[in-house]
Amino acid sequence: MLNEGWDVLNLFDIVRLYETRDGKNGKPGKTTISEAQLIGRGARYCPFKIEDDQPRNKRKYDYDVTNENRILETLLYHSMQDSRYISELRYELKQTGLLADAPMEINYILKDEFKQSDFFREAYVFSNRKVEKSKKSVMGIDKKMRNGFYQYKVSSGSSFIYGLFDEEKINTNSFINTSRYKFKKIPLNITEAAMANFEILKFNTLKSYFPNLKSKREFLHSDNCLGNITLQIESPYEKLQAKGLYNGTMKILKEIASYIQKIETEYEGTKEFYAKRIHEVLKDKKTYIDNTHGDGVGVSQAMIVSEDSMDLAFEPWYVYNDNYGTGEEKAFVKYFKGIFKDLRSKYDEIYFVRNERIPALAIYEFDTGERFEPDFLLFLQKKGTDGYLQEQIYIEPKGSHLLGKDKWKENFLLKIEEQGIPTKTYVDDNKYRIIGLPFFNREYKMEEFDINLKFETGSEK
Incomplete structure (x- = not known):
């Protein structure tokens, strides 16, 4: 097999x-x-x-x-x-x-200080969900299909006479009767009998594709479905036999069944972002990396030989023991260290999380449901008299060669603050904001990113 x-x-x-x-x-x-x-x-x-x-x-x-x-x-x-x-x-x-040629095991370990914090035990992380798009507005099959034109030729069984001294043949039955039928005019006993041959055309299955459908008869006769389809039958008989009409109907339904089978389920991302406790999502992780090279994926940020080198084990804001991401991701972590002091003067809690894919916290594009796992999550918490304000910021460093290909991800990030709704299953006195930023890219987008981050966090100088 x-x-x-x-x-x-x-x-x-x-x-x-x-x-x-x-x-x-x-x-x-x-x-x-x-x-x-x-x-x-x-x-x-x-x-x-x-x-x-x-x-x-x-x-x-x-x-x-x-x-x-x-x-x-x-x-x-x-x-x-x-x-x-x-x-x-x-x-x-x-x-x-x-x-893999030479796989290397990497361990992501949450720092003990972070695991012992109130933030780890009590705070929330938000993400949305992927759901099927509602089909309530679907009223029938595709317009091209519902106005289709089909031809069926009834086998004639004609005989031919061949001349003895030439190759010319003479058809002894050249009569052709051409008839046209709208599908809704074909007798119901014929169309329902033909329909029974296709599993996908059973009513319960059709109902899952077309929720507004009320009966098989509506599917066969409604202009929104098959009713307006034209069947042309060419027959050598003066009076069309039921078998010819049945076979022509079967030809149409075979095409319709194939069309329905190819209908793909469409998805969308919910505008609601649902809460989970931080400690339920962030855990120690183990993964394999192969083909490590240079300063990129799989190489410790403490071990690289560049201006972006830093030992994250001693940075209280970084929750894991190290960063093994791409060069662009390492550059962003170094950039963040430079603005940490200014953020610290405005927020009581600051935690920076590498959203490693094992498992990652995924979010889903609002219109298409496309899955997206932003590289980093920044948590900022400011205490007030009646609870606290928590900001959750999605951040995605992106190499220059991927800026165009992944533009949809950036567009999605920039829609989150306006359209995303943080929801909880019970009421508390805390307030939550969910924010997405433009891509971080040193070559082309550094100024745009810097302005947006400082604006959202109120850290403009």
Whole structure:
């Protein structure tokens, strides 16, 4: 099944029942390459989701090392203990990108001082949810489909006479009767009988796509659905037989069923942002990083050799023990250290969180439901007489080469303060603000970011 590319919904083991190998001079042979491709197909099959916002057919736990659900995506490949073969197979898996070349384990550890703080135990972090777009406004099928024109030719069973001395043939039955029908004029017993052949055209299923639909008859006869579709039948018979009408109806319904199957569920992000306790979201994390190089991903900020080097273990505002992010992310952390003193004069609590993806705090674009995991969260808290004001700011450093591609993320961030609504399940005396900032980018957007951050935090000098 794997060779044919079939979907294998529950695959956990592949067993190699032969010992031959065709590699030469340490290089994999055709068989080994084929087996590496087979493993790749098996490893990609993960047709499940545990959380509503997870993609169904995509690996989810490759970097979440401590998550018990990793077993659902673990594929075991069994073979004889042949060191040469295993070496060749590992080489080929690395070539295809399925096996990391030199994975390095990284631990993100929350500082003890932060875990012992009242903020960690009692404060909230906010995120919105991905939900299906309402279909209440959907009144029927697509306009192009509802005004469609279909042709069906009834098999004539004609015979031909061939001349003895030439190749010309003469059709002995050249009569053609052409009839046109609006779908709503086709007898209901014919259309309902044809409709019964398609699982997706059963009423309960149709209702999930078209919530305003009241009956099968409405689907077949309404101009918003199939009623206005035209069926043209060409027949050699003077009087059209019911079978021809039925077959023409089947041709239309086959197209309609295919169209409905391709309708994708549309999503949106809620404007409401829901609260969770900080200690329920922020935890110690472990992940694997491969191909570390230079000052980028996987390299400790304390170990890099550049102006952005700093030991975060001694910075009380940074909640984790270190930062292993991109060069742009490290530059932002260094920038933040420069403005910390000014923020400290205005806020009682300041905490800066690397939103590591294992698991990350995700937010969802309001119009499309597209998932987005901002790199950093900045928490600012100011105490008052009747509680406190907490500000949660999403921040995304972005390399220059990604500014255009990820522009939608920046547009979303800038809509959050105006449209996002922080909600809680019970009333308290505290006030909450949720804010998104423009991208942080040293090359093109430094001034814009600096002005926005200082404006939002009231830290203009």
